[in-house]
Amino acid sequence: MVDFTLRAIARDDLGKGASRRLRRNADMVPAIIYGGSKAPQSVSLEARELKKALENEAFFSHVIKVDVDGKNNNVLIKALQRHPAKGHVMHVDLLRVIAGHEVTVLVPLHFLNEKSCVGVKQGGGIISHTMTEVEVHCLPKDLPEFIEVDMAEVELNGIVHLTDLKLPKGVSLTALAQGADHDLPVANVHAPRVAVDDEEAGEEAPKDEGEESAE
Template sequence: MVDFTLNAKERTDLGKGASRRLRRNAEMVPAIIYGGEKAPQNVSLEARELKKALENEAFFSHVIKLNVEGKKQDVLLKALQRHPAKGHVMHADLLRVVAGHEVTLQVPLHFVNEDKCVGVKKEGGIISHTMTEIEVSCLPKDLPEFLEVDMADVALGQTVHLSDVKLPKGVSSVALSHGADHDLPVANVHAARVAVDIEETDAPAAEGDEDSAE
C-alpha cells in the first residue's frame, strides 16, 4: 500500500484575489480542510507536490497524511476544482478522517481478465464500460484503493451490475443501500456492429436506372 504525505501552510489571506496571487506568485494551491468537530481550516498546498501525487490513481481513494506546519492530521481528497482550459488544479477540498466514523468516497474500478472474456474470445463480442468508479461507504481503515471487476465468465449479451462487484469486508455500495432499483450496470458484452457495404446495396438501384433509360 502506498503512503501519501502532503505539506501545507496555514492561509489567512482569503478571497478570489488572494487565491490568484497564491497560485501565481508562490506556485501554491489553495485548499480547505473540513469535517469532524473542528472548524474548517484554510491552507495552501505546494502545486508541484500535489501534481505528483495526483499522477497516482490510489491518491484519490487513500488516506493522506497532511502536515500543516508541523501539525499532522489524516485527510481524504474529497473534491478538486480545475482550470476549465488549462486543466491545472485551482482548489482542493480535504475531508478530515475521524476514527470510528464512516466516510463515503468514489473508488476506481479495475476490469480484469478482459482478454479471457468468454463473450469476446468465443462469441466475438465487445466489452463496454458504463462505470469507471463507484461510491462506497466504510471506515477509513477499510477503504480500498480500487475494486476489481472480473470479466472472464461474462457471455455475449450479459451485463455486470453493481451487485456483481465483490466488496471487501466492511465496505458497502452507497447506491445499493437505496434498494434494488439502484443496481446499475457496470459493464456489458455486446455484439459488434456489422458494417453494411454501401456499394452492394446501391448496385440493384443502379441496374434498374439503366433499364429505365433504355
C-alpha cells in the same frame, strides 16, 4: 498500499485576490481542511507536490496525510477546482477523516481478464464499460484503493451488475442501499455493431424478382 503525504502551510490571507497571488507568486495551491469537531482551516499546498500525487489514481480514494506546520491531518479529497482552459488545480477541498466514523468515497473500478473473457474469445463480443467508478461507504481503515471487476466468465450479451461485484469486508455500495432498482449495470459484452447491422439488413432485404418467380 501507497502512502500519500502532502506538506501544507496555514494561511490567514483569504479571498480571491489572495488565492490568485498565492498561485502566481508562490507556486502554491489554496485549500481548505474541514469536517469533524474542529473549525475549517485554510492552507496552502505545494503545486508541484500536489500535481505529482494527482498522477496516481489511488490518490482520489486514499486517506492522505497533510502536514500543516508540523501537525498531521488525515483527510480525503472531496473536491478539486480546475482552471477551465489550462486544467491545473486552482483549489482543493479536503475532508478530515475521523477514526471510527464511516466515509463515503468514489472508488475506481479495475476490469480484469478482458482479453480472456468468454464472450470475447468464443462469441466475438466487445466489452463496454458503463461505469468506471463506484461510490462506497465504509470505515477509513477499510477503504479500498480500487474494486476489481472480473470479466473472465461473462458470456456474449452478458451484463455485470453492481450486485455482481466482490467487495472487501466492511465495504458497501451506496447505490444498493437505495433499493433493488439501483442495481445498475457496470459492464456488458455485446456483439460488434457492424455484425448486428449486417444481420438486420439481411432480415429486411426484399426478395429479388428471380426468387419470386421461382416460387
